[in-house]
């Protein structure tokens with residue numbers, strides 16, 4: 195080795211240059227626009243090195259020497275990064291995890307691309323315990339103390355994982371903000387989710403619910419994809435609730451706006467590239483295409499401004515039409531904020547409702563009990579879309595919704611925060627976690643932790659939500675129900691702002707559907723395989739749920 199170094203100044207000097215670059219970038223992480231700058235510097239460095247060597251050591255600038263210089267430079271840079279990441283000197287060296295995850299985030303990116311990240315993260319926690327290294331500078335934690343330390347009021351801010359939800363030159367939506375800006379924006383958003391505001395949205399749930407009912411009735415007796423119909427409902431609802439825009443997917447029985455695919459593809463791409471921060475920064479430099487969701491919300495927002503609105507939709511609150519703020523919200527926020535509301539309020543709620551149907555149809559006893567409860571509280575002649583006063587009596591229905599959210603939370607993994615630079619680090623899960631580390635709290639794994647929910651944390655047992663029934667069903671076994679560890683809507687100051695709206699929507703629409711229709715899995719549908727096909731991309735993407743629907747006599 196020494197001979198090679200002595201005999202070839204290109205090998206020796208470019209290897210040292212590669213190492214030097216690693217140590218420089220470890221301290222000065224390339225961010226945002228400097229990513230391109232960094233890439234250019236890396237490409238230029240070996241060339242400059244060769245030029246210097248030509249001057250001081252009479253080295254030829256031949257094709258062979260140029261190739262050698264670049265090869266050695268990038269190999270030395272890559273090797274030193276890899277060795278450091280798996281070495282005992284790395285700040286996360288004591289956190290267990292598989293070597294490939296320690297070496298590169300590209301592996302996680304690949305797993306995300308396969309859609310299987312929830313299975314992989316679950317498996318890692320089963321193998322390595324409640325704290326696992328899931329990336330060179332990333333850990334995943336699933337014990338209650340860590341959930342509180344990361345997501346709670348004294349917890350960590352949103353980090354680079356959220357930068358992905360942004361376009362070049364555009365501000366972040368609420369979900370990607372931190373500090374005072376977050377406090378101010380969340381205050382404005384919160385006015386759109388008070389119980390008074392929810393009452394304003396209720397007539398939209400009623401109209402869209404009735405359209406759903408008409409759509410199902412028109413297809414009675416034939417096979418239909420319930421996942422798609424529930425997604426039509428949430429998109430029709432949320433478009434009108436946010437921007438007063440009628441997408442009319444339920445009426446048409448199809449999405450001719452392209453909105454559903456736009457949201458789903460966008461979420462998938464954002465989630466995949468979001469695993470490697472600098473790739474996200476590069477992607478954020480690419481100008482948006484015409485199909486971008488923010489173009490849609492921009493156009494609908496413009497229309498909303500021109501036509502105004504008779505009701506207080508979310509736009510009313512986000513633009514502070516009520517005049518509560520001393521300083522009017524920056525209009526540049528509106529496109530991303532409206533896009534966030536469409537993404538956050540659609541596939542999440544429809545996934546939760548789709549899961550509910552899968553669980554009750556998979557177990558005839560559960561289905562019968564839900565239907566008996568619906569019939570008791572909403573007998574024929576009553577309208578569950580207009581009367582919400584009986585919701586409080588529907589213990590089993592709520593238990594099924596909650597248990598569905600626990601077993602398959604629509605946001606399966608994700609909920610990532612960062613130990614901020616300048617904080618000096620933080621103790622999490624009994625370990626000192628260095629600045630710059632991303633910390634993920636995957637809801638599905640927190641829910642499957644037997645210290646939080648047991649017995650059988652991975653099974654759908656709605657009775658566990660009804661204390662007297664839980665005692666009977668688990669017969670003398672120690673029953674654990676740690677409510678603070680129930681985090682389908684996340685936890686702490688950045689908890690889902692639409693939680694109460696989602697619960698209201700689900701109760702109204704699901705009760706209406708059970709009251710008016712009989713459901714069964716389609717004859718040729720392999721329903722047992724269905725959960726295995728869940729794809730974890732920001733929110734869950736589900737396979738078609740094929741059912742046959744018949745109006746009840």
Ligand code: HEM
Pocket residue numbers: 368369370380432534535538539540542543546603604605608609610681682683684685687688689690691692693695696
């Ligand atoms: C069952 C339905 C829903 C589920 C499971 C759900 C889940 C979540 C989760 C897990 C987060 C937090 C992500 C994190 O901490 O990193 C979140 C945030 C958020 N959700 Fe929901 N959500 C649902 C429905 C809704 C609805 C209906 C809306 C509004 C129309 C909404 C709007 C939001 C917004 C704006 C945020 C960002 C909050 C912030 O960063 O302060 N969500 N949601």
